[in-house]
Amino acid sequence: MAKGDVARARTTRGAKSAPAPEFVQLLTPEGERVDHPTYAVDFTDEEYRGLYRDLVVVRRLDAEATALQRQGELGLWASLLGQEAAQVGSGRALRVHDMVFPTYREHGVLYCRGIDPIMPLGLFRGVDQGGWDPNQFKFSMYTIVIGAQTLHATGYAMGVAKDGKVGSPDGEAVIAYFGDGATSQGDVNEAFVWSSVFNAPIVFFCQNNQYAISEPLERQTRVPLFQRAAGFGFPGVRVDGNDVLAVYAVTRDALDNARQGQGPTLIEAYTYRMGAHTTSDDPTRYRIASEVEAWQAKDPIKRVRAFLEKQKLADSAFFDAVDEEARAQAVHLRERVLAMPDPQPLSLFDHVYAEGSPLLDEQREQFGAYLASFEGSGH
Amino acid sequence: MTETLTLGKALNLGLRRALERDDKVLIMGEDVGKLGGVFRITDGLQKDFGEERVIDTPLAESGIIGTAVGLAIRGYRPVCEIQFDGFVYPAYNQIVSQVAKMHYRSQGKVRMPIVIRIPFGGGIGAVEHHSESPEAYFAHTAGLKVVTCANAGDAYWMIQQAIASDDPIIFLEPKRRYWEKGEVDTSAESYPLHATRVVRAGTDCTVVAYGPMVRTALDAASAVEDERSLEVIDLRSLSPLDLGPVYESVRRTGRLVVVHEAPSNLGIGAEVAARVTEHCFYSLEAPVLRVTGFDTPYPAARVEEDFLPDLDRVLDGVDRTFGW
Numbered sequence: 001m002a003k004g005d006v007a008r009a010r011t012t013r014g015a016k017s018a019p020a021p022e023f024v025q026l027l028t029p030e031g032e033r034v035d036h037p038t039y040a041v042d043f044t045d046e047e048y049r050g051l052y053r054d055l056v057v058v059r060r061l062d063a064e065a066t067a068l069q070r071q072g073e074l075g076l077w078a079s080l081l082g083q084e085a086a087q088v089g090s091g092r093a094l095r096v097h098d099m100v101f102p103t104y105r106e107h108g109v110l111y112c113r114g115i116d117p118i119m120p121l122g123l124f125r126g127v128d129q130g131g132w133d134p135n136q137f138k139f140s141m142y143t144i145v146i147g148a149q150t151l152h153a154t155g156y157a158m159g160v161a162k163d164g165k166v167g168s169p170d171g172e173a174v175i176a177y178f179g180d181g182a183t184s185q186g187d188v189n190e191a192f193v194w195s196s197v198f199n200a201p202i203v204f205f206c207q208n209n210q211y212a213i214s215e216p217l218e219r220q221t222r223v224p225l226f227q228r229a230a231g232f233g234f235p236g237v238r239v240d241g242n243d244v245l246a247v248y249a250v251t252r253d254a255l256d257n258a259r260q261g262q263g264p265t266l267i268e269a270y271t272y273r274m275g276a277h278t279t280s281d282d283p284t285r286y287r288i289a290s291e292v293e294a295w296q297a298k299d300p301i302k303r304v305r306a307f308l309e310k311q312k313l314a315d316s317a318f319f320d321a322v323d324e325e326a327r328a329q330a331v332h333l334r335e336r337v338l339a340m341p342d343p344q345p346l347s348l349f350d351h352v353y354a355e356g357s358p359l360l361d362e363q364r365e366q367f368g369a370y371l372a373s374f375e376g377s378g379h
Numbered sequence: 380m381t382e383t384l385t386l387g388k389a390l391n392l393g394l395r396r397a398l399e400r401d402d403k404v405l406i407m408g409e410d411v412g413k414l415g416g417v418f419r420i421t422d423g424l425q426k427d428f429g430e431e432r433v434i435d436t437p438l439a440e441s442g443i444i445g446t447a448v449g450l451a452i453r454g455y456r457p458v459c460e461i462q463f464d465g466f467v468y469p470a471y472n473q474i475v476s477q478v479a480k481m482h483y484r485s486q487g488k489v490r491m492p493i494v495i496r497i498p499f500g501g502g503i504g505a506v507e508h509h510s511e512s513p514e515a516y517f518a519h520t521a522g523l524k525v526v527t528c529a530n531a532g533d534a535y536w537m538i539q540q541a542i543a544s545d546d547p548i549i550f551l552e553p554k555r556r557y558w559e560k561g562e563v564d565t566s567a568e569s570y571p572l573h574a575t576r577v578v579r580a581g582t583d584c585t586v587v588a589y590g591p592m593v594r595t596a597l598d599a600a601s602a603v604e605d606e607r608s609l610e611v612i613d614l615r616s617l618s619p620l621d622l623g624p625v626y627e628s629v630r631r632t633g634r635l636v637v638v639h640e641a642p643s644n645l646g647i648g649a650e651v652a653a654r655v656t657e658h659c660f661y662s663l664e665a666p667v668l669r670v671t672g673f674d675t676p677y678p679a680a681r682v683e684e685d686f687l688p689d690l691d692r693v694l695d696g697v698d699r700t701f702g703w
């Protein structure tokens with residue numbers, strides 16, 4: 001299919017007659033465009049190239065962060081390697097007013113929101129707890145406790161509805177990210193219940209990367225995850241999470257449904273965590289190399305490149321320029337990470353309460369005096 | 380027989396002994412099977428005892444503890460691993476309202492031989508939720524027992540004693556000490572589970588610690604041994620507390636500093652101070668002082684050294700008891 005054949009993604013609702021595909025796919029691993037009865041994209045040549053650029057930059061920044069951790073400049077890094085399409089596709093489907101509730105791995109979504117990629121690195125370097133203003137960036141803080149953010153997202157979405165910001169094409173939508181492991185948590189299941197009962201304008205975006213640290217998907221479920229939505233009373237759809245076009249189409253559709261007042265959707269982006277769970281993890285202890293190799297063939301970036309080449313939408317000069325741009329961004333990021341100042345000792349007392357506390361005032365004062373007692377002692 | 384083991388390996392061996400001794404013992408938690416736990420405390424156990432006994436659970440702490448309750452009613456002895464301190468809270472409801480109260484509610488007809496292992500405390504440069512000291516929440520709850528080991532020998536024996544106990548036990552493991560080596564006498568069970576131990580005798584000031592801070596207190600005692608003789612006591616059991624040896628010590632030294640990583644407000648130190656004041660009032664030369672983490676959330680890794688009591692802060696506390 002040539003680009004532009006279908007004007008806009010349409011809704012899946014009521015499309016039960018079509019045989020259920022394994023997942024929605026618009027771009028094969030070989031870079032062939034395929035049609036889908038329900039979902040389509042309509043990108044300009046420039047937009048296709050833009051998606052490729054996003055994917056490459058996001059992967060390169062991620063590699064830089066992994067390297068920084070190896071060199072001791074970050075305490076930890078949770079790599080998104082392999083999940084670029086799931087994050088770029090969904091991230092680019094968001095509108096400016098849509099709100100994101102991430103886990104700790106959504107660096108690609110953050111990038112697509114136009115946020116400086118340095119923002120979460122304070123958390124991983126250990127200079128802060130990853131504190132930014134969710135409302136300023138329309139991107140909530142990274143959440144480490146598995147599943148907690150899905151309830152926050154649901155409550156935020158309920159607030160959007162209360163504010164009358166749903167029910168029109170200009171409505172606001174909320175997206176909550178989580179992993180396959182998280183689907184076992186009570187919080188996530190409660191979020192499904194609440195969003196359904198209150199018809200909240202939310203998209204639950206599950207990146208099924210096949211593992212929760214060492215535990216394979218079978219430890220969390222015996223049915224495909226997207227099918228769980230039915231039991232809660234809203235649609236679920238599985239998309240090829242390594243196909244940026246399909247992820248975009250499916251996410252945009254679900255967001256539009258949410259903003260129009262049609263309630264939640266669960267999207268299962270079927271993908272693979274190519275690297276370790278985090279830099280603390282050693283995946284060779286629980287999975288075999290051939291499995292990883294099989295997924296290499298489904299790489300999310302290779303297929304877009306193949307598509308651009310086949311369609312003659314980009315030449316080698318373009319690809320070189322993207323690589324160079326990604327490299328430059330990575331260097332820039334590195335320099336700024338190295339320049340991050342360490343927090344001052346007394347800063348640990350800051351922001352515990354909005355209105356302060358006499359107990360903390362006393363402790364801060366005592367600790368300040370204690371630290372001062374070492375001054376000049378060469379301690 | 381005596382072996383030199385790391386604290387982590389001693390726990391692993393202790394768990395192995397418990398699995399061998401009683402086939403009702405089960406190990407359950409996230410990543411405890413094939414991976415052997417993120418700290419490898421259950422390394423090799425699934426391989427040797429099978430997936431029926433060493434169970435990788437779905438990712439849900441409330442589920443881990445709630446199903447352990449049912450398994451216990453059915454006659455099993457679940458040993459649950461919570462991956463990090465900060466992830467126990469989804470299970471808090473099950474622990475406080477069910478695990479802790481079953482025996483009472485059933486008028487003694489139901490026992491809860493459940494062990495909940497939690498790596499706790501900071502000092503490993505981790506991100507949020509990976510360095511907390513939640514002991515007071517549990518010690519405050521009637522029906523739960525709370526213990527913590529500070530060295531390899533105790534790790535090996537205390538985990539086995541906890542598993543053998545018919546009461547539910549929160550078993551806190553000082554994660555930053557997992558790699559510290561110690562002597563383990565595997566032939567003789569040396570000491571009761573709920574008993575305090577004097578780990579260094581001294582005459583000038585008593586320093587009470589537990590878990591990760593025992594090492595810090597011992598280092599502090601060594602650092603000043605030429606000037607002052609500190610007696611270091613490892614509480615080991617936080618609920619019930621065994622304060623007899625502490626009273627005895629304070630009656631000799633007249634001074635007490637209690638050290639823990641957890642915040643001071645309503646912490647274990649507060650309880651120790653109150654009871655020591657009640658029992659040793661006329662022996663005290665100075666008020667009981669606490670050297671603890673601050674009453675803030677556990678901070679970012681690059682300021683955790685400032686949050687955590689260290690050798691200098693312990694000695695500062697000792698000095699202050701002398702300056703009174």
Ligand SMILES: Cc1ncc(C[n+]2csc(CCOP(=O)(O)OP(=O)(O)O)c2C)c(N)n1
Pocket residue numbers: 105144145146178179180181182183209211212213273277409438440462466469
């Ligand atoms: C409540 C809670 N329990 C345990 C953990 C430790 N932990 C961190 S990530 C993780 C696995 C998460 O798997 P999944 O939800 O599939 O997301 P992924 O990391 O694969 O993206 C676990 C168990 C945690 N962060 N929070």
